[in-house]
Amino acid sequence: MSKKQKKILLLSVSAGAGHLRAAQAIEAYATQDDGEGSAAIASHLDVMDFVTPAFRKLYTDFYIKLVNKAPALWGYLYHASHDAPRDSSMQRLRRGIERLNTRALMAQIAAFQPDAIICTHFLPAELLSRALRQEQLTCPVWVQVTDFDLHRMWVHERMHGYFAATDEVAFRMRHEGIPAERIHVTGIPIMPAFAQVPERVQCAQAFGLDPQRTTLLLMGGGAGLGSLETVAARLLALPGDFQLIVLAGKNAAALAALQALAGQYPGRLLAQGFTGEVERLMACADLVITKPGGLTTSECLALGLPMIVNAPIPGQEERNADYLLEQGVALKAFDAVTLEYRVRLLLDHPQQLQAMRAKALALGRPRAAADVLAQVLRAGAALE
Structure with a gap:
């Protein structure tokens, strides 16, 4: 491995295809060879591969059924969860269940020893925020929001940086208390094939x-x-x-x-x-x-x-x-x-x-994934 290469871990969740595709797009740019080797060593993990079958069924199958069969109910839950206080009993219960069902993921992260982590779903961001707070993780964690909106479940403490689709999403991030210097307007990552x-x-x-x-x-x-x-x-x-x-x-x-x-x-x-x-x-x-x-x-x-x-x-x-x-x-x-x-x-x-x-x-921002990767690598170099 050359000195300039960094180990980038991409974490997504297969609740809908978009989160996975965003991670795959960043991974594709990381593995491109510019004549001097690839920019990084990237690995992509679906968090749902490291949870119990019951949790996976609840988190992915239930979500898909809900948006297809009862979209109005999903809309209510979307807005209610955005407005719910972080310290409410329901929010604490949800976070506790998530932690119990993702211990295998934390072991996989430790084995990979990443230089940086990019989350394209709010679930891994929330889990890693707690790990950072308890000093179980030391590498920078970044969050890529994959819609033209910001739900509060994407916002967590101790994230190194956030990637926003638009200036308006960045404005909403600042309103939620994320420091402006940690916010980067890049667009939503898509595959290299769309850059030309x-x-x-x-x-x-x-x-x-x-x-x-x-x-x-x-x-x-x-x-x-x-x-x-x-x-x-x-x-x-x-x-x-x-x-x-x-x-x-x-x-x-x-x-x-x-x-x-x-x-x-x-x-x-x-x-x-x-x-x-x-x-x-x-x-x-x-x-x-x-x-x-x-x-x-x-x-x-x-x-x-x-x-x-x-x-x-x-x-x-x-x-x-x-x-x-x-x-x-x-x-x-x-x-x-x-x-x-x-x-x-x-x-x-x-x-x-x-x-x-x-x-x-x-x-259009056809090179959003490349811009995300470049920012993560620049920040990593600055920390050395």
Whole structure:
């Protein structure tokens, strides 16, 4: 190991994909070889791999079921937990349960002996804040907030620094008592592939698409819009000469239904399952219809993609949607009828779509992960 290399530990939680993807993005930059070796030795751990099965089921499965089946309840809990006093009995009980279920994680951290830790979820940040207070940990701990909002559960004592998506999130951090010198506005980390806009013509031709035709990209349905195939069928019935890409992810049933639908619309629908080439599919698109997760929307901004955000769940997605709408880079669809209207509006007014694209490009921070890593390494060098 060269002297300039530092051991960076990235901690995330698989409650939703965004926290994991943010950590993976920083890890990807850490392992890039600039001709003199990689910038750091990075290791990424999912905290849920070091807890009991019961705790994992409660923390991840319950969260996913709650946001899908009872979003209003999740919204209530999001706001109630933000406003709850830190010393309330419920907060103390929650922290006690978390500590009991994460002892294996602390042993893994000790074995790795990191020079710095970056948390892309509030749970490890909270656990390590206590470890720092009790002098069980001595290395700097950083926190990367992964939404265009700040929930108080992200704010903890003894953190070396915080990374914010926007100036407004940084302002909220200062309001919560975090010293200004510990706050860095970097954006939300996304993979290196988004740092350079892929060439549209080459990408379109590789996927069998016409690069000259207006292209819509659908990434997720549900929450009042219907299944992916239902939304796709509704979109394809709209007037206009456009083509549609639909990402089904790991949903095999949805992919099969979409592929059957594609047979009814030759040359107009590309149904895609799980793929590692999302950025190349995005490069083919003029408009994205998506849930407003922090990572996905950051990827869209990096590539200058206007969005229609559909039915955000109350809480962080709602705040993300508010930010995007305020910045003029997205419209919002809360049901299928509204989605149809918004799509028609933008197809009929391409100048509005182009204006949204320009604003998205201006907001994008494609090298956020690289900037986070660079700040952590600079701070480490200053401490030596």
